[in-house]
Amino acid sequence: MGERVCPMKTFHRNSSHAKRQHFNQLPKFWQPKIDEQQQLDCKLTHWNLFDLIRLGQADSATLWDWIETGFTYSQFMRLMAADGVDFTDEAAQALADQLNIYEDVIARYRKTGRVGFNGQQINIARAACYVMDGLIEMDRHGIAVKAALWSLEQMTKIRGTM
DSSP states (O other), X not given: OOOOOOHHHHHHHHHHHHHHHSGGGSOGGGSOOOOHHHHHHHHHHHHHHHHHHHTTOBOXXXXXXXXXXXXXXXXXXXXXXHTTOOOOHHHHHHHHHHHHHHHHXXXXXXXXXXXXXXXXXXXXXXHHHHHHHHHHHTOOTTHHHHHHHHHHHHHHHHHHHO
């Protein structure tokens, strides 16, 4: 007869192996940055969301995606700064300004059923998109992915309160 293997030991071994394989378990310098195609996809996404809202073609799903994208890039900037990257005050302010217009854009949607920007909001959102373009090119150590996962958690919490 073969040696008996404890099912709990096997489970623990498999579980431990899976944890080591998990992205966040890797040491910082081994975590992958997003590749050029992913960078392009990210850029196209935030510019597309901006254009849909600017042109008055956005729906509530687009609004949610735009908010989530802003949260992601803001967290991305915070994580990059914590990792030693210096940003200009203007870049940080551009993302902060976009976060600050969410309430008004949402209020307009609730009042009119329309997702859109006024003139000042167009300029704010456009400036944020330019910062996002530069940020995504700076990704390292899986920071963009960490920011996106954080953003998804925040959006889940927000949607749960509505």
